[in-house]
Amino acid sequence: MYKLFLLTLSASLSLWAVEIKQTPIEFFDKRVELTKEYIKEHYNLEVKDINIVPKIIVIHHTAIDDFDDSLSRFIAQTLPTDRPDIKSGGVLNVSAHFMVERDGTIHQLMPLEFMARHVIGLNYNSIGIENVGGQNSKDNLTKEQLKANIELVNYLKKKFPSIEYMIGHYEYRCFEGSSLWLEVDDGYRTKKDDPSTRFMRELRDSVEDLKTVPCKKIDD
Numbered sequence: 001m002y003k004l005f006l007l008t009l010s011a012s013l014s015l016w017a018v019e020i021k022q023t024p025i026e027f028f029d030k031r032v033e034l035t036k037e038y039i040k041e042h043y044n045l046e047v048k049d050i051n052i053v054p055k056i057i058v059i060h061h062t063a064i065d066d067f068d069d070s071l072s073r074f075i076a077q078t079l080p081t082d083r084p085d086i087k088s089g090g091v092l093n094v095s096a097h098f099m100v101e102r103d104g105t106i107h108q109l110m111p112l113e114f115m116a117r118h119v120i121g122l123n124y125n126s127i128g129i130e131n132v133g134g135q136n137s138k139d140n141l142t143k144e145q146l147k148a149n150i151e152l153v154n155y156l157k158k159k160f161p162s163i164e165y166m167i168g169h170y171e172y173r174c175f176e177g178s179s180l181w182l183e184v185d186d187g188y189r190t191k192k193d194d195p196s197t198r199f200m201r202e203l204r205d206s207v208e209d210l211k212t213v214p215c216k217k218i219d220d
C-alpha cells in the first residue's frame with residue numbers, strides 16, 4: 001500500500017516536473033521602452049509597464065534547424081536589418097518566452113510577465129513558444145519537441161489560470177474581430193505556416209481544456 005502511495009506520488013510529481021533552462025536574451029531598459037512604443041503604436045494603449053495577462057499560448061517554429069542560429073535571431077534588442085517583412089512594424093526585435101531545441105530541451109528566454117513580439121495582433125495577450133526547426137517550411141519538428149511542448153503547455157496552464165487558448169501561429173488571424181485582437185493597422189499582416197497543422201493536431205490530442213482558435217477558415 002505504501003509502495004502504491006509512493007508510486008502515485010512520484011507519478012503526480014513527474015506531471016509537475018518540467019525542466020526549464022534559463023537562457024536570457026537581451027531584455028534591458030531599451031527593449032522595455034521599445035515594447036511600450038510598440039504597444040502605443042500598434043495597440044493604441046498607453047502603458048506604464050509591459051506586463052501581460054496571458055490568455056493565449058502561440059506555438060511557433062523558428063524556420064531555422066539549428067538552435068544557436070535560431071537563438072541568435074532573438075538576442076539583440078533591435079530588429080536585425082534583414083527583416084523587411086516586418087520592418088514596418090517597428091524596430092523592437094522579435095522574441096518569444098520559450099525556445100524548444102530539437103532534442104526537447106526547453107529554454108526560457110525572457111521574463112514571463114513581459115510582452116514578447118512574436119505574433120501580430122495578439123502579443124499583449126499571449127505567451128510564445130518557439131520550436132527550433134521548420135527550415136524551408138519542412139514539417140520536421142521532433143517527437144522530443146512534441147513531448148516538451150505538452151509538458152510546457154500543461155505547466156503554463158497551471159501557472160496562469162487566465163490562459164484559455166492554444167493556437168499555431170498560422171491560425172493567428174482567426175482572432176481578428178475578437179476582443180483579444182489589438183492591432184490597429186489593417187495593413188500590417190504576414191502569412192504564416194508555422195508550426196504545421198500536423199504538429200498542432202498532435203499537440204491538441206495531448207493537451208486538454210484549452211480552446212482552439214475561434215474560427216474555422218483562415219483568409220489570406
Ligand SMILES: [Zn+2]
Nearest residue numbers: 060061169194
Ligand atoms: Zn511564428
